Every structure is written in C-alpha cells, then in structure tokens.
Amino acid sequence: xxxxxxxxxxxxxxxxxxxxxxxxxxxxxxxxxxxxxxxxxxxxxxxxxxxxxxxxxxxxxxxxxxxxxxxxxxxxxxxxxxxxxxxxxxxxxxxxxxxxxxxxxxxxxxxxxxxxxxxxxxxxxxxxxxxxxxxxxxxxxxxxxxxxxxxxx
Amino acid sequence: xxxxxxxxxxxxxxxxxxxxxxxxxxxxxxxxxxxxxxxxxxxxxxxxxxxxxxxxxxxxxxxxxxxxxxxxxxxxxxxxxxxxxxxxxxxxxxxxxxxxxxxxxxxxxxxxxxxxxxxxxxxxxxxxxxxxxxxxxxxxxxxxxxxxxxxxxxxxxxxxxxxxxxxxxxxxxxxxxxxxxxxxxxxxxxxxxxxxxxxxxxxxxxxxxxxxxxxxxxxxxxxxxxxxxxxxxxxxxxxxxxxxxxxxxxxxxxxxxxxxxxxxxxxxxxxxxxxxxx
Numbered sequence: 001x002x003x004x005x006x007x008x009x010x011x012x013x014x015x016x017x018x019x020x021x022x023x024x025x026x027x028x029x030x031x032x033x034x035x036x037x038x039x040x041x042x043x044x045x046x047x048x049x050x051x052x053x054x055x056x057x058x059x060x061x062x063x064x065x066x067x068x069x070x071x072x073x074x075x076x077x078x079x080x081x082x083x084x085x086x087x088x089x090x091x092x093x094x095x096x097x098x099x100x101x102x103x104x105x106x107x108x109x110x111x112x113x114x115x116x117x118x119x120x121x122x123x124x125x126x127x128x129x130x131x132x133x134x135x136x137x138x139x140x141x142x143x144x145x146x147x148x149x150x151x152x153x
Numbered sequence: 154x155x156x157x158x159x160x161x162x163x164x165x166x167x168x169x170x171x172x173x174x175x176x177x178x179x180x181x182x183x184x185x186x187x188x189x190x191x192x193x194x195x196x197x198x199x200x201x202x203x204x205x206x207x208x209x210x211x212x213x214x215x216x217x218x219x220x221x222x223x224x225x226x227x228x229x230x231x232x233x234x235x236x237x238x239x240x241x242x243x244x245x246x247x248x249x250x251x252x253x254x255x256x257x258x259x260x261x262x263x264x265x266x267x268x269x270x271x272x273x274x275x276x277x278x279x280x281x282x283x284x285x286x287x288x289x290x291x292x293x294x295x296x297x298x299x300x301x302x303x304x305x306x307x308x309x310x311x312x313x314x315x316x317x318x319x320x321x322x323x324x325x326x327x328x329x330x331x332x333x334x335x336x337x338x339x340x341x342x343x344x345x346x347x348x349x350x351x352x353x354x355x356x357x358x359x360x361x362x363x364x365x366x367x368x369x370x371x372x373x374x375x376x377x378x379x380x381x382x383x384x385x386x387x388x389x390x391x392x393x394x395x396x397x398x399x400x401x402x403x404x405x406x407x408x409x410x411x412x413x414x415x416x417x418x419x420x421x422x423x424x425x426x427x428x429x430x431x
Binding site for chain 2: 038041042044045048049052053055056059061062063065066069070072081085088092095096098099102103129132133
C-alpha cells in the first residue's frame with residue numbers, strides 16, 4: 001500500500017495541527033527527523049555548558065558538591081533528567097541512522113521505514129528507561145530497600 | 154559508486170569528523186549516562202565522584218569525552234550557522250565566537266578532571282561533618298525527595314556500598330555479617346518500631362565489626378592498594394567510625410556515641426587523617 005511521504009495526502013501532514021502548516025514549510029518524515037535532530041542537538045550543547053559550569057562550581061569544596069547534588073534531587077531536575085534522557089536517546093539513535101544512510105545503506109528504498117523503525121526503538125527504550133528513572137527517587141527509603149544506595153544487587 | 158559523489162569542497166573534513174566523533178560519543182555518553190542515572194544513588198556522592206576523578210583511567214576517559222563532546226557539539230552549531238548561508242564576515246565571526254566558547258568550556262571541564270578535589274580532603278571532610286544533609290537551596294523546597302544519608306538506614310546502606318566498591322578488603326568478614334538490617338527492613342511497612350530496632354541492631358553489628366578491625370591495628374603497608382578509595386579495611390573502619398559518630402551527633406543518637414566513646418572501656422577511637430593511613 002503506497003503512502004505518500006510529502007504533500008497534503010501524507011500521513012504526517014494529516015497528523016499535524018493546522019498552525020504548523022501555514023508557514024509554507026513542507027513537513028514529511030525526513031524533515032521531522034531533521035528538525036528533531038537539530039532541536040535535540042542544540043538542547044544537548046546547552047546542557048553541556050550548564051553541566052560543566054555546575055560541576056566547576058561544585059568542585060570548590062566537598063560541601064559545595066553535596067549542596068549541588070542536593071539541589072539536583074529536586075523535582076525540576078527529575079523532569080530535566082527525563083528530557084535529557086529522551087534527547088540523548090533520539091539524537092544518538094538518529095545519529096546511527098544518519099551514519100548508516102551515509103556510509104552503509106545508500107539505497108533509498110527503505111529510508112522512511114528505517115526512520116520509523118528507529119523512532120519505535122527510541123520509544124521503547126524511552127519507556128524502559130523511564131521505569132528506573134521515575135522509581136529512582138529517595139521517597140520513603142524504608143519501603144524501597146532495593147533502591148537504596150548499596151541495594152539493588 | 155559512492156566515491157563519485159564525495160565532495161572535495163570546504164567542509165568535507167568537518168562532515169566526516171562529525172560522524173567519527175558521533176560514533177565514539179555513542180559509547181562514551183552511554184557509559185557515563187548509564188552509570189550516573191541507572192545505578193545506585195551512591196555513585197553521585199562526593200566520595201564516589203572524588204574516587205573516580207582521582208583515578209587515572211577515569212581521568213583519561215573524561216578528558217577524551219569532554220574534548221569529543223565539545224568538538225561534536227560546536228561543530229554541529231557551526232554547521233547550522235552555515236546552513237543559513239550568512240555573509241562571509243558574519244560566518245567567520247560566528248565561527249571564531251563558537252570555537253572560543255568551545256575552548257573556554259574545554260578548559261573548564263579539563264581543569265575539573267585534571268586537578269580534582271583531592272580524595273583525602275573529601276574523606277576527611279565526611280569524617281568531620283558526617284554524611285550530607287543539604288537544606289534545600291532551591292525551589293520548590295525539597296517536598297517529595299528527601300536526601301539524608303544521616304538517617305541510620307541510609308547511612309548504613311551507603312557504608313555498605315563503600316565497603317563493597319571502594320575498599321581494598323584486608324579482612325575476611327562477608328558483607329552479610331557486617332550489615333544485618335536488610336532482611337528486617339521491610340517490616341517498616343507494618344511495624345515501624347521493629348524495623349527501627351532492626352536498623353539500630355545492624356548499626357551495632359557494624360560498630361562491633363569496625364571496632365574489631367581497629368583493635369587489630371593497621372596492616373603491613375605492603376598490603377595496601379592505593380587505587381582503592383580506602384587502601385585497607387583498617388582505614389575504612391576508622392573513617393566509618395568517625396562518620397557514624399558525626400551522624401549520630403546530628404540525629405541525637407547517644408547510644409552510638411556512647412558505644413565509641415565509652416568511659417568504662419580502654420578503647421580509644423583514633424582520629425581520621427587521610428595522610429596517616431596511606
């Protein structure tokens with residue numbers, strides 16, 4: 001069954017809300033992959049700036065380090081951790097796809113299917129990773145011995 | 154044939170290097186992120202991080218990682234700038250700015266790796282003040298996530314992690330004999346008082362183990378191993394006893410303090426100095 005990749009009959013075009021389609025930009029699988037790769041890449045480089053700066057600040061004394069870690073236990077950082085994981089996962093997996101397409105698999109027949117397969121893998125790994133990330137909080141330590149430092153073996 | 158289409162114009166090297174650094178970064182980032190986010194909380198404590206940053210193999214790992222990540226990231230932004238086809242002056246100025254930013258952050262990052270806080274200073278700091286209990290400096294203020302390794306159960310869990318991962322064991326007692334609280338802790342759901350008693354009993358068992366190791370005295374220096382955070386069980390026992398006393402003072406636990414500073418026994422707890430024991 002042929003599914004048009006671009007133009008008004010494409011699946012992506014139908015799925016997007018109307019305000020995305022007014023700008024004249026043509027959305028199709030490849031452009032979605034490209035936009036997401038660019039957005040996650042920019043987010044990751046800004047994260048690395050923040051990461052290096054906060055570590056530099058925490059290296060002043062052992063107390064400063066503990067204070068930084070204490071701050072990073074808070075809910076806003078948990079959300080950031082999940083976003084970071086999702087961004088890394090997409091950027092990394094799509095990067096593998098780009099290198100495959102550039103160097104190993106130059107036939108264009110299945111490029112679209114390759115991206116959707118990669119996106120599905122990304123979603124599965126994200127869901128699998130969310131379980132430990134969300135459980136890995138310090139709530140009620142007495143009830144969750146396996147999640148304690150030193151536990152979980 | 155693919156080679157007919159390879160461009161030899163400006164940007165070719167950056168294009169290839171972006172892919173080479175990407176493939177290397179996959180492994181580096183996966184190991185770093187997995188270690189920091191998918192393993193125990195204890196890998197983020199000051200002691201564990203100081204141990205890693207004072208280890209030459211991990212230092213080499215992070216030097217390569219920082220340089221690769223900053224190259225890949227800034228090269229990617231340079232590519233984005235080029236996509237907009239700016240005027241020549243704007244492009245050259247932007248690239249100079251971006252690579253200066255990269256150099257600045259590489260210098261900052263490498264400084265943290267090449268000259269980390271000395272491990273001895275970190276160990277002495279915890280021996281003096283106990284484990285971390287930060288008052289939340291942020292917003293929202295610490296509602297669902299408590300971070301208190303002075304609580305006796307979490308303190309013991311952390312000591313167990315250190316004994317298992319960061320101590321060059323020079324005595325033979327299995328961990329299950331040193332720490333006894335694990336099986337009883339789930340009682341807390343039904344009988345909090347009994348679980349707290351089980352944790353206190355485990356603390357007493359740990360103190361008895363540590364006291365036995367300290368009484369045996371320092372080991373032959375030839376048997377120590379400097380790459381471990383604690384080069385012998387003796388060093389760890391002295392350090393852990395000081396940490397236990399500091400934590401007990403902060404949570405008002407007189408039983409533990411009396412156990413280490415008993416007036417009736419001749420035992421004297423040595424003070425912890427990292428330089429003495431190495």
